Each structure stands twice: as structure tokens, then as C-alpha cells.
Amino acid sequence: MSKYEPLREHLARLEDVVWAAKLNEVEDIIGSTLPRSAREHRTWWANSGGSLVHQNAWLDAGWRVERTDLMRDVIVFRRLRIGGTVAAAASSRAERPTRAPQKAAEKRLAKEMLALRQPATVTLRSEWTTLGDVQRTPCSSNSIPQEGGVLRFAAMQGDDVTTVVVATLSVHKAYRSLRMEMKGLDNDTGSQVGHDLCEKGGIDPKSPIECDVVKSGNAWLLTDGRGRKANMDDQSECYLVAQLLYLQEIQSGRKATLLLR
Structure with a gap:
């Protein structure tokens, strides 16, 4: 050639x-x-x-x-x-068979992108389940789920309430991790939530700490009016729910920290 x-x-x-x-x-x-x-x-x-x-x-x-x-x-x-x-x-004729499908694909993609770029509203509807004072609620409590969910720990810092929102695929392990941190025991859960709550969230393990949880079945993701239950055992969906709950904390004027675990 x-x-x-x-x-x-x-x-x-x-x-x-x-x-x-x-x-x-x-x-x-x-x-x-x-x-x-x-x-x-x-x-x-x-x-x-x-x-x-x-x-x-x-x-x-x-x-x-x-x-x-x-x-x-x-x-x-x-x-x-x-x-x-x-x-x-x-x-030119030899190239048409390959170019024609490519042009058709380009037109189809451009059409689909118009729909994808339309404004969308994503909202969350959730229900908190109270676990209570971490000092008083043992890890063996039936109210603490084993599966994934979003925990919210709240404590006082001076005159203000500070919260830490935690996304985890094992609520029980995360809760137990904090309990062991508060008692000064060796952490055998493999979870660093307890340590991170104190180090990054600024929570004093010796102070009263209240805990709530959004567990599986208690969170719904709504997009433009159409919704479904969030799968809290799926990491990406659990993280999304936690991020939306964290934004709610910020918009409420509270000092908040987000931990994705």
C-alpha cells in the first residue's frame, strides 16, 4: 500500500x-x-x-x-x-457497513442523553428506630439488627448536640465496636466504628451517647414520585441513604460527621 x-x-x-x-x-x-x-x-x-x-x-x-x-x-x-x-x-462503499451502524448508535445515544439530562428529584423517606443510651443498651439486645443499616449516634458538646451518621453492613458489629471502645476493651469485631466515632466524630466515650438506627425495611428511595425500599445490605444503597440522612442533619443546623464503613 x-x-x-x-x-x-x-x-x-x-x-x-x-x-x-x-x-x-x-x-x-x-x-x-x-x-x-x-x-x-x-x-x-x-x-x-x-x-x-x-x-x-x-x-x-x-x-x-x-x-x-x-x-x-x-x-x-x-x-x-x-x-x-x-x-x-x-x-467508500466498503466502509458504509461499519459506518452506518456507528452513526445510528451515535444518534440513539444522543437521543437517550436528552432524557438522562432531564432534572430529577431524589428524596428519602426513613424511620428511625430508637436503640437508646449506648451505656445501658447491651449488644445482646434484640433491637440491634445484625444486617446492614445506618446508625446515628448523638452526644452533647458543650451546649450543642453533635451527631455521627454511620453507614455499615453490620449494625451489630458497629454498635459493639463503640461499646467496647467506651469500656476500654480490646476490639474483637473487626470494625473501627468505635475508634472513628471518638477520633473523627469528636464524641467523648465517657459521655452519654444516644443511638438510633434506620434498618432494612425502614428506608424508601423516591425518584420523581416513584419509589422502592432501599436495600441496606447493598453497600452503594446503604451509603446513599447515609449521605441523605447526613444532609438532613446538616440542614437541621446540627454539627454532624459522616462515616461510611
Whole structure:
């Protein structure tokens, strides 16, 4: 295949009548540098054709060089006829089977994106279940679920209430982790919630701490009026519920921290 075959293919695909190309563009298309004479001599861009392979590249595609401006490294091509020669037309027809589905896919994607970009309202409806004072509610309590959920720990900092919202795939482990932290015991749960509550949430483990939980079945995600129960055992949905609950805490004016575990 000729070094300049990509130039012929490029011109055959163009739908314009005139193409003003920088020499650098031509080099990008053919994938190599042009000879020195192409940048210094206008005759290199003549339309004589014949044995000159590079000239046949644009002539076979149905184009001719209309003007050369080597001072600005610009070559102006003009189409001679629609579709070029038989060789160019054959190349164009060969590409249609692959290009047509691609164009159809592009149109379909553009149409779908219009729908995807429409404004959407996502809201959360949830119910908190009270677990009570962490100091007094043991880990063995039946009110503490084993599965995933969102915990909210609340404590006093001076005259203000501070809260920590925790998303976890095991409510029981997270709760037990805090209980052990408060008692100064070694953590055997594999959860760092207790440590992070004190370090990042700023909660004093010796102070009274109230705890609530949104457990599976008590959270609904609504999008433009259509909703379903959130799957709190799915990490991404559990995190989403926690983030929305955290925003509610912030909007209520409380100092809050979000932990995704």
C-alpha cells in the first residue's frame, strides 16, 4: 500500500468541497513526515499525476490542489467530482457497513442523553428506630439488627448536640465496636466504628451517647414520585441513604460527621 493511501481515503470520505489543510495535518493523516521538497517546492503539489504516487492520492479521490501557500504551510484542495474515481467510490462503499451502524448508535445515544439530562428529584423517606443510651443498651439486645443499616449516634458538646451518621453492613458489629471502645476493651469485631466515632466524630466515650438506627425495611428511595425500599445490605444503597440522612442533619443546623464503613 502506498504511503499516501491514507490521504486518498481521507479525501474520499470528506463531504466538503474545499479542504484547506496544514502540512502538519497531512503528516498526521499519512502517519509520517512529508519530504523536504513538499515544503519547499510548489511543483510537488502539481496535479500531473501519472507516475507520481503522492499526486495520485488526491487525484484518485476526485480532488485537485487548487492553491499552495508554502509560506504558511497551507495546501488548498478542491473536489473535482462527487465520489472521486472508481477506486475511491469502492473504498467508500466498503466502509458504509461499519459506518452506518456507528452513526445510528451515535444518534440513539444522543437521543437517550436528552432524557438522562432531564432534572430529577431524589428524596428519602426513613424511620428511625430508637436503640437508646449506648451505656445501658447491651449488644445482646434484640433491637440491634445484625444486617446492614445506618446508625446515628448523638452526644452533647458543650451546649450543642453533635451527631455521627454511620453507614455499615453490620449494625451489630458497629454498635459493639463503640461499646467496647467506651469500656476500654480490646476490639474483637473487626470494625473501627468505635475508634472513628471518638477520633473523627469528636464524641467523648465517657459521655452519654444516644443511638438510633434506620434498618432494612425502614428506608424508601423516591425518584420523581416513584419509589422502592432501599436495600441496606447493598453497600452503594446503604451509603446513599447515609449521605441523605447526613444532609438532613446538616440542614437541621446540627454539627454532624459522616462515616461510611
